[in-house]
Amino acid sequence: MAITTDCQIDATGCATVGHGLYWAGGCVSYSVAKDGSELRGISYDQVQALADDAVAQWMDAECSGGGQPGLSARSTGPAQCRDAGFNASGGNVNLIVLRDDDWFYSNGDEILAFTTVSYDTRDGHVVDADIEINSEFANITTGDDGVVDDLASILTHEFGHFFGLAHVSVDAATMSGDNDPGDTLKRSLDDDDIAGICAIYPPGSADERCDDTPYKGFDEGCLPDEEPPVMSGGYRGMNHAVICYSPHRRVGVGIQA
Numbered sequence: 678m679a680i681t682t683d684c685q686i687d688a689t690g691c692a693t694v695g696h697g698l699y700w701a702g703g704c705v706s707y708s709v710a711k712d713g714s715e716l717r718g719i720s721y722d723q724v725q726a727l728a729d730d731a732v733a734q735w736m737d738a739e740c741s742g743g744g745q746p747g748l749s750a751r752s753t754g755p756a757q758c759r760d761a762g763f764n765a766s767g768g769n770v771n772l773i774v775l776r777d778d779d780w781f782y783s784n785g786d787e788i789l790a791f792t793t794v795s796y797d798t799r800d801g802h803v804v805d806a807d808i809e810i811n812s813e814f815a816n817i818t819t820g821d822d823g824v825v826d827d828l829a830s831i832l833t834h835e836f837g838h839f840f841g842l843a844h845v846s847v848d849a850a851t852m853s854g855d856n857d858p859g860d861t862l863k864r865s866l867d868d869d870d871i872a873g874i875c876a877i878y879p880p881g882s883a884d885e886r887c888d889d890t891p892y893k894g895f896d897e898g899c900l901p902d903e904e905p906p907v908m909s910g911g912y913r914g915m916n917h918a919v920i921c922y923s924p925h926r927r928v929g930v931g932i933q934a
Protein backbone atom coordinates (compact mmCIF):
# COMPACT_ATOMS: atom_id res chain seq x y z
CA MET A 678 0.00 0.00 0.00
CA ALA A 679 1.15 3.51 -0.68
CA ILE A 680 0.01 6.54 1.16
CA THR A 681 -1.18 9.23 -1.22
CA THR A 682 1.00 12.27 -1.45
CA ASP A 683 -1.81 14.52 -0.22
CA CYS A 684 -2.09 12.53 2.98
CA GLN A 685 -0.80 15.22 5.27
CA ILE A 686 -0.47 14.34 8.90
CA ASP A 687 0.22 16.24 12.06
CA ALA A 688 2.61 15.42 14.90
CA THR A 689 0.28 12.79 16.34
CA GLY A 690 -0.07 11.05 12.98
CA CYS A 691 -3.52 12.45 12.34
CA ALA A 692 -4.57 13.41 8.85
CA THR A 693 -5.18 17.11 8.49
CA VAL A 694 -7.03 17.31 5.16
CA GLY A 695 -10.00 15.57 3.63
CA HIS A 696 -13.39 14.43 4.84
CA GLY A 697 -14.00 12.52 8.00
CA LEU A 698 -15.64 9.14 7.53
CA TYR A 699 -18.89 8.15 9.19
CA TRP A 700 -21.90 5.91 8.83
CA ALA A 701 -24.92 8.09 8.19
CA GLY A 702 -27.18 8.15 11.22
CA GLY A 703 -24.59 6.11 13.12
CA CYS A 704 -26.33 3.06 11.81
CA VAL A 705 -24.73 -0.04 10.33
CA SER A 706 -24.93 -3.83 10.21
CA TYR A 707 -22.10 -6.36 10.06
CA SER A 708 -21.92 -9.99 9.06
CA VAL A 709 -19.35 -12.58 10.17
CA ALA A 710 -18.43 -15.16 7.54
CA LYS A 711 -19.82 -18.56 8.47
CA ASP A 712 -16.49 -20.40 8.25
CA GLY A 713 -14.36 -19.14 11.13
CA SER A 714 -10.76 -20.32 10.69
CA GLU A 715 -10.19 -24.04 10.31
CA LEU A 716 -6.44 -23.47 10.10
CA ARG A 717 -6.32 -21.74 13.49
CA GLY A 718 -9.05 -23.87 15.06
CA ILE A 719 -11.42 -20.94 15.54
CA SER A 720 -15.14 -21.49 15.06
CA TYR A 721 -17.70 -19.14 13.59
CA ASP A 722 -19.28 -18.83 17.05
CA GLN A 723 -15.97 -17.71 18.54
CA VAL A 724 -15.42 -15.10 15.83
CA GLN A 725 -18.99 -13.88 16.17
CA ALA A 726 -18.69 -13.52 19.95
CA LEU A 727 -15.40 -11.63 19.69
CA ALA A 728 -16.77 -9.40 16.93
CA ASP A 729 -19.79 -8.60 19.09
CA ASP A 730 -17.49 -7.81 22.02
CA ALA A 731 -15.34 -5.57 19.83
CA VAL A 732 -18.39 -3.68 18.55
CA ALA A 733 -19.66 -3.29 22.11
CA GLN A 734 -16.37 -1.69 23.13
CA TRP A 735 -17.05 1.12 20.67
CA MET A 736 -20.83 1.41 21.11
CA ASP A 737 -20.69 1.37 24.90
CA ALA A 738 -17.78 3.78 25.31
CA GLU A 739 -18.36 6.41 27.98
CA CYS A 740 -17.96 9.77 26.28
CA SER A 741 -16.26 12.43 28.34
CA GLY A 742 -19.31 14.68 28.34
CA GLY A 743 -21.59 11.82 29.34
CA GLY A 744 -23.51 9.31 27.29
CA GLN A 745 -22.48 6.77 24.70
CA PRO A 746 -21.63 7.31 21.03
CA GLY A 747 -24.61 7.78 18.73
CA LEU A 748 -23.73 4.53 17.05
CA SER A 749 -25.85 1.46 16.44
CA ALA A 750 -24.18 -1.61 14.91
CA ARG A 751 -26.17 -4.81 14.55
CA SER A 752 -25.05 -8.29 13.60
CA THR A 753 -27.00 -9.97 10.83
CA GLY A 754 -25.80 -13.46 11.78
CA PRO A 755 -23.50 -15.56 9.58
CA ALA A 756 -22.59 -14.39 6.09
CA GLN A 757 -22.68 -17.03 3.38
CA CYS A 758 -19.91 -15.48 1.33
CA ARG A 759 -16.28 -14.42 1.63
CA ASP A 760 -15.95 -11.62 -0.90
CA ALA A 761 -14.98 -8.21 0.39
CA GLY A 762 -15.57 -5.02 -1.52
CA PHE A 763 -18.25 -2.57 -2.50
CA ASN A 764 -20.86 -3.32 -5.12
CA ALA A 765 -22.16 -0.03 -6.49
CA SER A 766 -24.83 -1.66 -8.63
CA GLY A 767 -26.35 -4.16 -6.24
CA GLY A 768 -26.58 -5.32 -2.67
CA ASN A 769 -23.75 -5.34 -0.15
CA VAL A 770 -22.60 -6.99 3.04
CA ASN A 771 -20.30 -5.49 5.65
CA LEU A 772 -18.19 -8.59 6.04
CA ILE A 773 -15.84 -9.92 8.71
CA VAL A 774 -13.81 -12.82 7.34
CA LEU A 775 -10.72 -14.83 8.33
CA ARG A 776 -8.61 -15.84 5.35
CA ASP A 777 -6.82 -19.18 5.84
CA ASP A 778 -5.65 -19.69 2.27
CA ASP A 779 -6.81 -16.68 0.31
CA TRP A 780 -4.94 -13.73 1.76
CA PHE A 781 -4.74 -11.51 -1.30
CA TYR A 782 -2.44 -8.81 -0.08
CA SER A 783 1.31 -8.43 -0.23
CA ASN A 784 3.46 -8.30 2.90
CA GLY A 785 1.52 -11.32 4.06
CA ASP A 786 3.56 -11.95 7.15
CA GLU A 787 3.48 -8.35 8.31
CA ILE A 788 -0.18 -7.41 8.07
CA LEU A 789 -2.57 -8.93 10.59
CA ALA A 790 -5.75 -7.62 9.05
CA PHE A 791 -7.11 -5.22 6.52
CA THR A 792 -10.25 -3.11 6.59
CA THR A 793 -11.56 -1.76 3.32
CA VAL A 794 -13.86 1.20 3.68
CA SER A 795 -15.77 2.52 0.69
CA TYR A 796 -17.23 5.96 1.04
CA ASP A 797 -18.71 8.87 -0.80
CA THR A 798 -15.83 11.18 -1.60
CA ARG A 799 -18.16 14.18 -1.54
CA ASP A 800 -18.91 14.02 2.16
CA GLY A 801 -17.18 10.96 3.61
CA HIS A 802 -20.25 8.91 4.40
CA VAL A 803 -19.38 5.24 4.34
CA VAL A 804 -21.28 2.87 2.05
CA ASP A 805 -19.46 -0.38 2.79
CA ALA A 806 -16.76 -1.72 5.08
CA ASP A 807 -15.15 -5.15 5.20
CA ILE A 808 -12.67 -6.60 7.67
CA GLU A 809 -10.31 -9.30 6.41
CA ILE A 810 -8.07 -11.10 8.90
CA ASN A 811 -4.84 -12.76 7.88
CA SER A 812 -5.20 -16.18 9.48
CA GLU A 813 -3.08 -17.63 6.68
CA PHE A 814 0.19 -16.02 7.80
CA ALA A 815 -0.57 -14.62 11.25
CA ASN A 816 -0.86 -16.96 14.22
CA ILE A 817 -4.31 -15.78 15.22
CA THR A 818 -5.25 -16.86 18.74
CA THR A 819 -8.27 -16.51 21.01
CA GLY A 820 -8.47 -16.54 24.79
CA ASP A 821 -5.92 -15.62 27.44
CA ASP A 822 -3.51 -18.55 27.20
CA GLY A 823 -0.78 -18.81 24.60
CA VAL A 824 -1.65 -15.46 23.11
CA VAL A 825 0.14 -14.66 19.87
CA ASP A 826 -1.84 -12.47 17.46
CA ASP A 827 -4.89 -11.80 19.57
CA LEU A 828 -8.14 -11.91 17.61
CA ALA A 829 -10.03 -9.81 20.15
CA SER A 830 -7.44 -7.04 19.88
CA ILE A 831 -7.35 -7.23 16.10
CA LEU A 832 -11.13 -7.05 15.81
CA THR A 833 -11.42 -4.11 18.19
CA HIS A 834 -8.78 -2.24 16.19
CA GLU A 835 -10.30 -3.09 12.81
CA PHE A 836 -13.80 -2.12 13.94
CA GLY A 837 -12.28 1.27 14.77
CA HIS A 838 -11.45 1.56 11.06
CA PHE A 839 -14.85 0.12 10.19
CA PHE A 840 -16.54 2.93 12.13
CA GLY A 841 -14.33 5.63 10.59
CA LEU A 842 -11.19 5.99 12.68
CA ALA A 843 -7.65 6.01 11.36
CA HIS A 844 -4.38 5.18 13.04
CA VAL A 845 -3.04 7.46 15.68
CA SER A 846 0.45 7.82 17.13
CA VAL A 847 -0.63 7.14 20.69
CA ASP A 848 1.03 3.92 21.78
CA ALA A 849 -1.63 2.98 24.32
CA ALA A 850 -4.48 3.50 21.88
CA THR A 851 -6.37 0.66 20.26
CA MET A 852 -5.99 2.65 17.04
CA SER A 853 -2.21 2.57 17.24
CA GLY A 854 -1.10 0.84 14.06
CA ASP A 855 1.30 -1.61 15.70
CA ASN A 856 0.50 -4.76 17.61
CA ASP A 857 3.12 -6.94 19.26
CA PRO A 858 2.71 -10.72 19.54
CA GLY A 859 1.24 -11.64 22.91
CA ASP A 860 -0.26 -8.21 23.36
CA THR A 861 -3.91 -7.86 24.39
CA LEU A 862 -3.96 -4.13 25.15
CA LYS A 863 -6.08 -3.32 22.13
CA ARG A 864 -9.02 -5.34 23.44
CA SER A 865 -10.14 -2.32 25.42
CA LEU A 866 -10.22 1.31 24.40
CA ASP A 867 -7.90 4.07 25.45
CA ASP A 868 -9.14 7.60 26.18
CA ASP A 869 -7.91 8.66 22.75
CA ASP A 870 -10.02 5.99 21.04
CA ILE A 871 -13.08 6.94 23.08
CA ALA A 872 -12.69 10.62 22.28
CA GLY A 873 -12.40 9.68 18.59
CA ILE A 874 -15.56 7.60 18.40
CA CYS A 875 -17.48 10.17 20.44
CA ALA A 876 -16.32 12.92 18.08
CA ILE A 877 -17.60 11.05 15.02
CA TYR A 878 -20.84 9.92 16.67
CA PRO A 879 -21.75 12.39 19.41
CA PRO A 880 -24.08 11.06 22.10
CA GLY A 881 -27.69 11.57 21.09
CA SER A 882 -26.86 11.93 17.41
CA ALA A 883 -28.11 8.51 16.29
CA ASP A 884 -30.93 8.63 13.77
CA GLU A 885 -34.06 7.26 15.43
CA ARG A 886 -35.27 6.07 12.04
CA CYS A 887 -32.10 4.06 11.88
CA ASP A 888 -31.84 1.82 8.83
CA ASP A 889 -28.80 -0.44 8.87
CA THR A 890 -29.55 -2.12 5.57
CA PRO A 891 -26.38 -2.14 3.45
CA TYR A 892 -26.17 0.01 0.34
CA LYS A 893 -28.76 -1.17 -2.21
CA GLY A 894 -29.86 -3.95 0.10
CA PHE A 895 -28.38 -6.92 1.91
CA ASP A 896 -26.73 -9.26 -0.59
CA GLU A 897 -27.08 -12.86 0.54
CA GLY A 898 -24.40 -13.99 -1.87
CA CYS A 899 -22.28 -10.84 -1.49
CA LEU A 900 -20.87 -11.22 -4.94
CA PRO A 901 -18.29 -8.59 -5.86
CA ASP A 902 -18.93 -6.03 -8.51
CA GLU A 903 -16.92 -6.75 -11.64
CA GLU A 904 -15.94 -3.12 -11.86
CA PRO A 905 -13.47 -1.46 -9.51
CA PRO A 906 -15.27 0.09 -6.55
CA VAL A 907 -15.39 3.55 -8.02
CA MET A 908 -18.49 5.08 -9.57
CA SER A 909 -19.53 8.35 -11.08
CA GLY A 910 -21.00 9.52 -7.81
CA GLY A 911 -17.56 9.34 -6.33
CA TYR A 912 -17.50 6.14 -4.31
CA ARG A 913 -14.03 4.91 -3.76
CA GLY A 914 -12.59 1.90 -2.06
CA MET A 915 -9.90 2.60 0.45
CA ASN A 916 -7.88 0.17 2.43
CA HIS A 917 -8.32 1.98 5.67
CA ALA A 918 -10.92 4.16 7.14
CA VAL A 919 -9.21 7.39 7.61
CA ILE A 920 -10.70 9.77 9.97
CA CYS A 921 -7.83 10.42 12.12
CA TYR A 922 -8.56 11.48 15.56
CA SER A 923 -6.57 13.76 17.73
CA PRO A 924 -7.92 15.70 20.69
CA HIS A 925 -8.52 18.83 18.69
CA ARG A 926 -9.06 17.58 15.21
CA ARG A 927 -11.21 15.12 13.41
CA VAL A 928 -10.54 15.00 9.73
CA GLY A 929 -9.49 12.34 7.32
CA VAL A 930 -8.04 11.51 3.97
CA GLY A 931 -7.72 8.38 1.94
CA ILE A 932 -4.90 5.94 2.10
CA GLN A 933 -4.80 4.69 -1.45
CA ALA A 934 -5.08 0.97 -2.04
Ligand SMILES: [Zn+2]
Nearest residue numbers: 834838844854
Ligand atom coordinates in the same frame (compact mmCIF):
# COMPACT_ATOMS: atom_id res chain seq x y z
ZN1 LIG B 1 -5.11 -0.43 11.41
